[in-house]
Amino acid sequence: MQCKVYNQEIQLLGxxxxxxxxxxxxxxxxxxxxxxxxxxxxHVLSLLxxxxxxxxxxxxxxxxxxxxxxxNSEDGEWIHCSGRFGPSLLYRRIIYxxxxxxxxxxxxxxMLVTHSCITPSDPSRVIPxxxxxxxxGHAPTVTMQVTxxxxxxxxxxxxxxxxxxxxxxxxxxTQKLIFKxxxxxxxxANQTTNPQVVFSEDYENIRSTHYQNSERFTRNIALVGGQxxxxxxxxxxxxxxxxxxxxxxxxxxxxxxxxxxxSEQEYLNVLSQRGWQSIEPPIxxxxxxxxxxxxxxxxxxxxxxxxxxxxxxxxNTIIHVQVSExxxxxxxxxxxxxxxxxxxxxxxxTQLQSDTSGTSQSLSPAFSPNKALVSxxxxxxxxxxxxxxxxxxxSGITSSIQTQLDTKQAVISGAASTIASSNLTxxxxxxxxxSGKVTVSSVTSTQLDTLSGVTSSIQTQLDxxASTSHTHTSSQxxxxxxxxxxxxxIYLSTSSTSPATLFxxxxxxxxxxxxxxAGSSYSxxxxxxxxSHTHTSxxxxxxxxxxxxxxxxxxxxxxxxTGYIYFREDGTVTGSVATWPATHRVSGTYGxxxxxxxxxxxxxxxTSTTTPGPTGSSSSLPPYLSVYMWQRTA
Numbered sequence: 165m166q167c168k169v170y171n172q173e174i175q176l177l178g179x180x181x182x183x184x185x186x187x188x189x190x191x192x193x194x195x196x197x198x199x200x201x202x203x204x205x206x207h208v209l210s211l212l213x214x215x216x217x218x219x220x221x222x223x224x225x226x227x228x229x230x231x232x233x234x235x236n237s238e239d240g241e242w243i244h245c246s247g248r249f250g251p252s253l254l255y256r257r258i259i260y261x262x263x264x265x266x267x268x269x270x271x272x273x274x275m276l277v278t279h280s281c282i283t284p285s286d287p288s289r290v291i292p293x294x295x296x297x298x299x300x301g302h303a304p305t306v307t308m309q310v311t312x313x314x315x316x317x318x319x320x321x322x323x324x325x326x327x328x329x330x331x332x333x334x335x336x337x338t339q340k341l342i343f344k345x346x347x348x349x350x351x352x353a354n355q356t357t358n359p360q361v362v363f364s365e366d367y368e369n370i371r372s373t374h375y376q377n378s379e380r381f382t383r384n385i386a387l388v389g390g391q392x393x394x395x396x397x398x399x400x401x402x403x404x405x406x407x408x409x410x411x412x413x414x415x416x417x418x419x420x421x422x423x424x425x426x427s428e429q430e431y432l433n434v435l436s437q438r439g440w441q442s443i444e445p446p447i448x449x450x451x452x453x454x455x456x457x458x459x460x461x462x463x464x465x466x467x468x469x470x471x472x473x474x475x476x477x478x479x480n481t482i483i484h485v486q487v488s489e490x491x492x493x494x495x496x497x498x499x500x501x502x503x504x505x506x507x508x509x510x511x512x513x514t515q516l517q518s519d520t521s522g523t524s525q526s527l528s529p530a531f532s533p534n535k536a537l538v539s540x541x542x543x544x545x546x547x548x549x550x551x552x553x554x555x556x557x558x559s560g561i562t563s564s565i566q567t568q569l570d571t572k573q574a575v576i577s578g579a580a581s582t583i584a585s586s587n588l589t590x591x592x593x594x595x596x597x598x599s600g601k602v603t604v605s606s607v608t609s610t611q612l613d614t615l616s617g618v619t620s621s622i623q624t625q626l627d628x629x630a631s632t633s634h635t636h637t638s639s640q641x642x643x644x645x646x647x648x649x650x651x652x653x654i655y656l657s658t659s660s661t662s663p664a665t666l667f668x669x670x671x672x673x674x675x676x677x678x679x680x681x682a683g684s685s686y687s688x689x690x691x692x693x694x695x696s697h698t699h700t701s702x703x704x705x706x707x708x709x710x711x712x713x714x715x716x717x718x719x720x721x722x723x724x725x726t727g728y729i730y731f732r733e734d735g736t737v738t739g740s741v742a743t744w745p746a747t748h749r750v751s752g753t754y755g756x757x758x759x760x761x762x763x764x765x766x767x768x769x770x771t772s773t774t775t776p777g778p779t780g781s782s783s784s785l786p787p788y789l790s791v792y793m794w795q796r797t798a
Contacts, residue, residue: 165494167200170217170226174293174339178211184242185495188220188227192329192348192469192488193320193507196249198227204234204241212245217334224333224342226250250332250341253291254316257281262311264423266430266637269328270302270345273319277343280315294332297344302328307433309420325440329469348469352484361466363452364475369460370452373476378447383413386439390417390431398422400432402439415442425640448483449506450474462490462501474505645669652689654679655794663794670798677793 166181184201191197198218202208212232219226230247257280265272274296281291304326310318319330333342351361363370384405390398405411417438422431452474456462466472468490475482489504536555592604593612636644645667649655655663655671664671676695682688 165220168219169211170219170334170336171213172215172217172292174217174334174336174341176336177216178207180208180211182208183494185493186220188492188494190225190249190468190490190492192486193324195252195255195316196225196227198247198249200243200245202243202245204236204243209234209243212243218245218247219334224335225331226334228252250334251316251330253294253332253341254281254319255314257289257291257315259310259313259315259318260284262309262421264307264309264426264430264434264637266307266433266639267305268302269304269306269322269326270300271638272306272308273322273328273330273345274299274343276310276315276318291341293339294341294343297342300345302345302347304328306437307430308437309434311419321441325437325443346469348471348486349467350471351466352471353473353475353482354471354484359465361460361470361472362475363454363460363472364477366475366477367459369455369457370474371455373450373452373474375476375479375481376447376449379411380447381444382411382446383442383444385410385412386415386442387412388415388417388435388439388442390420390435391422398431398435400435400439402436403443413442415439425636430637447507448485449504450483450485451504452502454501454503456501472505641668649796651796651798653796655796656791658791660792663796669796671794672797674793674795 165183165186166179167183167186168179169177171177180200180202182203182205184203185199186201187197187199189197200218202212209232212229214229214232216229217226218229227249228247229245231245233244235242235244254277259276259280263276263279265275267275277294277296280289281294282296284290306322306326308322323329327348328345329348330343330345333344335342349358351358353360353362365371365373383403385401385403388400388402390400392398415438417435420431420434420438426434454460454462460466466487468487471484471486473482473484483506485505487503487505488507491500491502491504493500493502589604591609593607593609594602595605597603649663649667649669654674657663662671662673663669677691678693680686
């Protein structure tokens with residue numbers, strides 16, 4: 165048997181082969197433990213430093229050295245080394261802020277580990293070397309709300325409720341710590357899908373059996389109370405049971421807040437998850453020692469977390485239980501394998517009460533909300549009349565209140581005994597000056613009135629109002645993306661960042677294309693066109709019109725006025741205009757004159773020619789702006 169020792173950088177420091185004994189205790193619902201006993205040597209002691217890592221094989225399981233004892237006795241000098249397995253690293257982190265998550269159990273686990281250990285907002289919270297394994301796609305889903313609780317305890321609670329296992333393994337080749345999840349297999353005789361694994365004394369593969377069956381702490385119906393008071397309180401019931409087989413419990417889940425972005429169904433799912441975490445089945449527990457005779461092979465036919473069957477014919481009992489713990493022992497007597505099936509009464513109670521942080525539940529009776537607890541005349545817990553707000557006023561008290569009150573007799577002296585109203589500015593708060601005299605301050609009585617109703621330090625309250633980060637669930641982000649950019653939508657940007665990085669989803673880049681509105685001529689999604697146009701004109705003829713003429717006559721008419729000619733036979737006119745009688749005039753008329761001009765026809769013809777058209781390539785681009793373009797495809 166050999167053990168390898170690594171430092172926190174996952175660098176191999178050495179190999180230990182002088183082992184007296186090794187106990188390697190694996191758990192499904194909490195970190196495993198180990199204990200190593202080795203003969204003392206300075207070399208071995210130099211390897212076994214606190215926080216170094218130990219492995220016993222190539223499976224990836226590793227333990228963290230937490231305690232080292234060096235013993236010098238009559239039997240010699242021995243080094244006792246012990247600690248817990250890799251998952252104990254996550255007990256060093258709590259879940260900061262209030263997280264509301266809806267997704268598969270595997271994805272919720274990965275998100276919690278990432279938020280608290282891998283990429284937290286505070287870099288000092290990063291656990292070095294830790295990364296997530298490849299996504300496995302385990303199906304169970306959950307909606308939960310958690311805050312200020314142990315990270316590891318939250319993960320184990322998810323394992324207990326939804327049967328998804330998790331672990332932290334060491335990979336020496338990549339020098340990484342790997343957070344991984346897996347689904348336990350059902351190998352019980354209660355199914356036929358997987359090979360069955362049955363342990364029985366009749367098969368000579370177990371011995372020294374301890375069996376326990378109890379319903380003492382069974383809870384199969386949970387009534388969960390969320391926000392609200394009295395008849396307005398939101399209640400959700402989960403579980404199954406009736407008659408005398410119905411075991412009810414109440415879960416006070418007022419700490420589960422209905423946040424602004426949550427739908428009613430999402431809030432009810434959060435309450436339901438809290439209820440399922442409080443469900444406790446009957447205890448069925450068997451502790452035995454497995455005989456490795458070849459009929460059932462450890463880590464091949466069954467492993468930690470799997471479901472198997474135990475057949476005790478002498479007790480007329482066959483039960484189907486989970487392998488919750490496995491202890492492997494190497495010592496002077498050889499190798500021993502001791503599994504534990506189910507959870508004992510003590511271990512279940514310990515697990516239920518182990519985490520008092522955050523939103524964990526207890527089996528205490530329900531009391532009136534927001535009241536201080538006292539012991540009654542019988543010594544039992546009871547709610548008092550004092551509210552938690554009133555009780556908080558005791559914070560900061562350093563000695564007997566009555567004694568302090570008795571010494572606080574008010575005595576007015578000095579200037580305070582002779583204050584006249586004319587000496588003070590009206591509507592001002594009074595203070596004592598550097599001489600201890602009463603004087604007015606710059607604070608008005610109106611401003612002072614704003615302190616009415618303040619119940620605690622103003623500065624403390626202001627400091628607590630600092631901006632906090634806001635977390636959107638995966639479903640909300642997906643819903644937003646589907647509304648703004650549904651499948652088929654086009655995203656444009658002058659930045660080369662893909663929308664898949666910004667919003668998620670699947671996008672295909674579009675290059676070297678213009679957009680045209682769909683219609684009767686172009687169906688949506690169709691493509692066409694080219695980057696340049698080549699024009700070729702076919703050979704053709706051009707025609708032209710012409711005139712023809714022949715002989716014709718030309719004529720013109722000249723018109724004039726009727727004229728009168730006056731004459732006198734004799735006489736002399738003096739001194740005045742003579743009057744000409746009408747009888748002494750001669751009238752005349754005009755006529756028309758016509759003339760013909762001869763001519764001949766004038767005809768001119770044109771010759772048709774055939775001209776080949778020009779060829780060539782030309783661009784017809786309008787002014788443009790080039791952008792990056794993607795189309796969402798999924």
